[in-house]
Amino acid sequence: MNTNKTELNDQELSRYSRQILMPEIDYAGQLTLAQSHAVIFGLGGLGSPASLYLAAAGIGKLTLVDFDEVDDSNLQRQIVHREANIGQAKVASAKSNLAQLNRHIEIETIARHMDEKEVNELVRQADVVLDCTDNFASRFALNRACYAEKKPLISGAAIRWEGQLSTYDFRNEDSPCYQCLYPEDNGQELTCSQNGVLSPVVGMVGSMQAIEVVKALLKLPTLTGKLMIIDAYSMMIRTLNLKKDPGCKHCAR
Template identity: 85%
Template structure:
């Protein structure tokens, strides 16, 4: 990070009031009693880290930027490909061949210049993930593989940072928030043990474009609620079948035998 970017980041996160331009821009959110001026100020001072700028990370990043989250850190080591554009809506045709984080940053800055955006375009070690996560207020898991999901689960659990996890494939999607600020929150391994077996991904099984849009947008909502200490899907798993337009919400309890978060 350059000195100018560091200064901008510090100014964002240490601000004590919203300026006139921000008051106008976020007026529709400020009108909401659950957010109000105080809540919008909290959002403007918050730091969200988004892992994965693909189908889920695209709508999530767009809505968090639009909502005025003060600092976004974008993490992805892939480049934009033409096959991405079917669902990864933060990228454009002229971004093909560009690093996804740089493409996303460029388009998010065109959406909202009031926020600070940092990028990491390399594959992080677990130690580096832990260092990054402990400085975040909320983390969004928008990745598409178990290895990354388990690493983020461990890092957020260790740092006691809320983790908003989404997934989508074909017509289906699921969403939950693991709020490790709460002692009774389950973790990702309570849902999927690390040795649970082979995973599915959209590159092999396909996915309908609006399905990732639904889940990614909901991840942004959950992240905003976590930042404002409003009720989230902690302890619940939302499952969406876009083919039938049926939504189920299941209770997800902490597994007392979980190898990761169990008190035993």
């Protein structure tokens, strides 16, 4: 947490006034958000709305991690990028557009693959981590890092008309981990490039990830121990209990 910031200036008070009016946030909560550091892994369909709303909400520092470049096929759903950004690194594109949204926040970028030691070090510096990636290898790596560093992990996924969301808050010893839901030998994963995805579905999930980040930072109730499943085709949302697996090969050790 960035303890260098001790108060909100007049411009920030005006900008965030609608959040400060909320009793669950108030001035103290908004200052906490301004002092906080969120790391977003993946600036695609989920990371785009999540980053936009976290920047707008006044999270003081965002670190954006993605090694890919903007392609025209991304623009259908990756709303932090623009046509003018095609061919740029996604993190550079996102940083430019987020900076235009909010000049009061700090944005750092990492545009390369990171090894496990580097991921752990970055997670150690964060107050909260967002998993907006699209493959099991990355998800399992972030699960391990956040578990090791006892940091909350906000995990979202979307494909076709469907989305899911959970928070694994490793500040709480009773929290399940990602491998309690999906064992590492789970099998074949589905991808948007092969199965498709509706643009607003990733918007729903990414926006909800941003909400979970705010709540985790302010120590408000989150989806820890729960799995939200979204069916946008029928507009049905279910929330299932997700318990710690006593046989989990990772967190039950």
